[in-house]
Amino acid sequence: MKYKLAFIGYGVVAQGLTEILIEKEEILKEKYDLEFAVVAISDIKKGSVYDENGLDMKNILELVRQGKQIDKYPSGIKGMDSVQTIKETNADVIVEVTFTDVKTGEPALTHIKTALENKKHVISTNKGPVVKKAGELLQLAEKNGVSYGFEGVVLAGTPAINLAQYTLAGNTISGFKGILNGTTNYILTQMENGMSYDEALEKAQELGYAEADPTGDVEGLDALGKVVILCNVILGKKITWDQVERKGITNISIDDIKKAKQEGKRWKLIGKAEIKQDGSLFAQVLPERLPLTDPLAGVMDATNALTYHTDELGSITIVGPGAGKRETGFSLLIDLININANLTSKK
Numbered sequence: 001m002k003y004k005l006a007f008i009g010y011g012v013v014a015q016g017l018t019e020i021l022i023e024k025e026e027i028l029k030e031k032y033d034l035e036f037a038v039v040a041i042s043d044i045k046k047g048s049v050y051d052e053n054g055l056d057m058k059n060i061l062e063l064v065r066q067g068k069q070i071d072k073y074p075s076g077i078k079g080m081d082s083v084q085t086i087k088e089t090n091a092d093v094i095v096e097v098t099f100t101d102v103k104t105g106e107p108a109l110t111h112i113k114t115a116l117e118n119k120k121h122v123i124s125t126n127k128g129p130v131v132k133k134a135g136e137l138l139q140l141a142e143k144n145g146v147s148y149g150f151e152g153v154v155l156a157g158t159p160a161i162n163l164a165q166y167t168l169a170g171n172t173i174s175g176f177k178g179i180l181n182g183t184t185n186y187i188l189t190q191m192e193n194g195m196s197y198d199e200a201l202e203k204a205q206e207l208g209y210a211e212a213d214p215t216g217d218v219e220g221l222d223a224l225g226k227v228v229i230l231c232n233v234i235l236g237k238k239i240t241w242d243q244v245e246r247k248g249i250t251n252i253s254i255d256d257i258k259k260a261k262q263e264g265k266r267w268k269l270i271g272k273a274e275i276k277q278d279g280s281l282f283a284q285v286l287p288e289r290l291p292l293t294d295p296l297a298g299v300m301d302a303t304n305a306l307t308y309h310t311d312e313l314g315s316i317t318i319v320g321p322g323a324g325k326r327e328t329g330f331s332l333l334i335d336l337i338n339i340n341a342n343l344t345s346k347k
């Protein structure tokens with residue numbers, strides 16, 4: 001099938017997906033019968049462009065690389081805002097990759113609702129709307145006969161959500177434990193290697209792992225958002241932001257790290273949740289001193305890991321990148337391929 005895509009937001013992740021789509025265009029067609037055209041882009045800072053017949057994405061990437069506005073593109077309709085782009089273009093898949101505000105979910109929440117109400121599929125790496133309204137948005141998608149894919153909100157393109165929802169289907173998942181934030185894992189690793197906290201944080205920002213405001217990373221808020229998402233979406237337990245105990249890594253000193261090492265242990269920021277015998281939920285984000293024998297203790301730098309506790313298989317751990325341009329861009333391709341697989345199987 002052929003899809004008409006519109007990007008809402010055109011930052012690093014959108015550019016990562018664009019590069020992958022350009023490079024894999026032939027493979028996608030041959031292997032999955034998946035064709036596409038990007039018909040619109042709307043970015044609050046870079047401007048917007050719409051051409052119902054499709055844009056030349058190599059040209060768009062070149063404009064962005066040169067630091068030029070997207071509306072310098074030589075043809076097409078310019079000046080449409082995000083909601084107009086969602087409602088008034090012929091796009092049938094909306095790629096929502098605007099700045100994430102995990103506390104309010106906006107403006108992404110409005111974008112996603114508008115798209116679903118207009119019977120357009122949504123693929124998104126935006127954590128805010130999933131933290132706030134995952135259930136409601138999934139219901140809205142179902143009601144309108146379209147999909148809402150968000151593989152990238154936890155562990156970027158490392159398929160944490162698909163693993164639980166599809167590959168492990170048939171298991172009862174009673175809980176999880178993971179390293180869900182790359183920035184803090186990178187900082188703890190570098191501090192063990194002798195770097196100061198400030199230097200390590202600066203390096204994590206340079207490498208593009210950290211959020212625009214890294215407080216969200218180091219204080220455990222980003223990991224908390226992911227715990228809330230996994231509880232709601234995978235464990236099926238409704239919890240909100242303020243129901244989870246949280247502590248970040250800002251109080252961990254080089255001495256603490258050295259002391260743990262002498263004792264055969266390593267500090268990790270762990271997000272976890274477990275459904276208890278009585279059906280209630282325990283969830284928290286806290287730094288823990290793990291014994292080096294724990295599989296999560298060996299996960300270093302910006303790498304993430306997540307262990308699911310299942311009834312049939314015991315513990316299943318997935319390890320992989322949790323941030324990065326192509327690594328996160330790729331998660332959107334997983335969502336697009338899933339939409340295509342669902343629609344093709346219904347034909």
Ligand code: HSE
Nearest residue numbers: 181182183209211323
């Ligand atoms: N700032 C996040 C991290 C990016 O460091 O893991 C991915 O959510």
